[in-house]
Amino acid sequence: MDIVGISATARYLPKHCILTKDIIEEEGLTPKEVESIATNRVFVAKDEEPTDMAIKAANTAIERANISPEDIDILVYSSSFNDYLRWSDAARVQYEIGAENCYAFTIEQSCNGSMASIDYAFSRLKTDYDINNVLVVSSGKFEQPLINRWKAASANYYGDGASAAILSKRNVKFNILGCNSIADGSFNHLWKIPIGGIAEPATEENVLAGKFKMDCKKTAAEYLSDDIKREQLYSTLVNNNKKVMLDLLNRLDYSMEDIDKVVLYNVGKHVLDKIIQIIGIDEDRTSTYISYEHGHMGTPDILFNLDKMLEDGKFEDNDKIMLFSAGAGFTWSSTLLEYRRGDNA
Structure with a gap:
């Protein structure tokens, strides 16, 4: 193959x-x-x-x-x-x-x-x-x-x-060793634009009322109104952040100790710190520094950060690199790469 x-x-x-x-x-x-x-x-x-x-x-x-x-x-x-x-x-x-x-x-x-x-x-x-x-x-x-x-x-x-x-x-510059994704739809209602779809079409009235916009803080406040719901969300996020990576590593017969670098999506420092703590890796082996100067770009984050870290000389030959991201809905994904500088010098 x-x-x-x-x-x-x-x-x-x-x-x-x-x-x-x-x-x-x-x-x-x-x-x-x-x-x-x-x-x-x-x-x-x-x-x-x-x-x-x-x-x-x-x-x-x-x-x-x-x-x-x-x-x-x-x-x-x-x-x-x-x-x-x-x-x-x-x-x-x-x-x-x-x-x-x-x-x-x-x-x-x-x-x-x-x-x-x-x-x-x-x-x-x-x-x-x-x-x-x-x-x-x-x-x-x-x-x-x-x-x-x-x-x-x-x-x-x-x-x-x-x-x-x-x-x-x-x-090939980065050999892809494997990919893994999981989903948990129990909090699917948290992030959405409430009008403009089939369920509630956009009208002059609801647009003028300011409903045609995405306000994650407002929606979260409505659905996470008590400590129990907030704890359920936090538990779901934390468990699946690590699970999506561990399941991939187990399938490929690797462990977290084998990971040299981690490319993360560009959320805020308080979230990135928790992810880094969960997976047990030093911050200087991650892409977090990019987040501080660019913010969260949504879908471009992972490949943007991979390209930036490559340009910055962050990878060494044969490094095992974990890509990790999450999305509203929720979904979590991981991909394990192996850097092949020797084949592309």
């Missing part, structure tokens, strides 16, 4: 950024919150939509993989928010980058979208001998009135950006 892995990664950031210290008074942020999240700045896409950023990240990944757009067999796209409702984002990305020979589609998995895309791509490459190159591309943009990047969640501040990777059977 051919080795399947990541042959190239890429990331994209918009030019404009906002320092957290400059909006504390304007947004009414508390000192305790600012300290616990510890995100110093976020990048903001003023004149770019999610697919605009995705296209730029995708083109860079294709160039770095030394392939042409026509060599791509499948394109998997994920985004925190779409350019338009009920629109094929993936089709636009495919057309704009010239990947005329590939099948393109979107994975809807909230902040866990890129991990679900990696899992899908890995499986197709492993089982289909006609598939040689899969482009995984993700983008995130957070804009009012749909969402307030500073106030929508208690776990993080949101930043804009995009990332991409080419998964293939040749010139």
Whole structure:
């Protein structure tokens, strides 16, 4: 069986950024919150939509993989928010980058979208001998009135950006050893835009009433109204954070002691500290430093951080690297990589 892995990664950031210290008074942020999240700045896409950023990240990944757009067999796209409702984002990305020979589609998995895309791509490459190159591309943009990047969640501040990777059977930089995902739908109601769907279509009245927006803090307050529910959520999150990684390691006959680096999604420091404590790894062996300067970009986080850590020289030959992310719903995903610098020098 051919080795399947990541042959190239890429990331994209918009030019404009906002320092957290400059909006504390304007947004009414508390000192305790600012300290616990510890995100110093976020990048903001003023004149770019999610697919605009995705296209730029995708083109860079294709160039770095030394392939042409026509060599791509499948394109998997994920985004925190779409350019338009009920629109094929993936089709636009495919057309704009010239990947005329590939099948393109979107994975809807909230902040866990890129991990679900990696899992899908890995499986197709492993089982289909006609598939040689899969482009995984993700983008995130957070804009009012749909969402307030500073106030929508208690776990993080949101930043804009995009990332991409080419998964293939040749010139592999990161060998994929395995993927694992789990879901627990018991808290599916926590994160949603309450109007605009079939259950409650958008009307002039409910839009003007401010319902067409995502406010995770408000929804959480409504559904987590007592200590029992909050403890149930915390227990679910903590247990599955570790379980999704341990189950994968057990299946591959590894342990946490074998892990050299961990790439995490960019939530706030108070959440990242708990994850690091649970898995028992030193912070300097993780991607947490990236979160402090970019915020949570949603789906792009994992491949963005992998690309940034690679550029920063954080990986050594044969390092075992755990990718971990979670998404609303909830879902948790892990992927184990082996860095192959010696094969790509």
